[in-house]
Amino acid sequence: GAVVSQHPSWVICKSGTSVKIECRSLDFQATTMFWYRQFPKQSLMLMATSNEGSKATYEQGVEKDKFLINHASLTLSTLTVTSAHPEDSSFYICSARDPAGGNEQFFGPGTRLTVL
């Protein structure tokens, strides 16, 4: 089945630093990837839609300069949290859409970011 990986699985950083999270589709090509954010005991909130070769589309209220998304290839999208602050601490989950698999979204295992 389709597999999506994320790296790192968890990261702790100091306030003010930038953190990059990778999302990879391992056995299929994903023209579209999605980035979600999940606060403890809450639902997933879509942050942005990442399209290969073009600019990401951000949801209302998500700062594009704060959360930089790059979808440089059909198997890799990256989310960079710039100048991270404690309020950015969260669980970040990506998903990848498989156009050859009924357009289903396959989810990565998530990355837990803790900003001190």
Added chain:
Amino acid sequence: GEDVEQSLFLSVREGDSSVINCTYTDSSSTYLYWYKQEPGAGLQLLTYIFSNMDMKQDQRLTVLLNKKDKHLSLRIADTQTGDSAIYFCAVRSSSYKLIFGSGTRLLVRP
């Protein structure tokens, strides 16, 4: 915009059936999904139903869709302690975005 609602908590005894309910607002939703999330983990797709179906059964899981009432349910037969997790209902919009409910925390008591 689309809104998806779920009850927050359900507690059942091991061996009983669990029924988790979900309501949504967008009648044009084509696919409706149920995901399972265990602590600290990502989402596991359990099952999905296409909007022109009323019911889908997959082993212990039964999904019922009432399109008129925009109501979706997931029934887990013979619930086991390993089924304890958070269950998310999600609906897919025409732009392939998934809109998630708040999640239902299922606790299975021995």
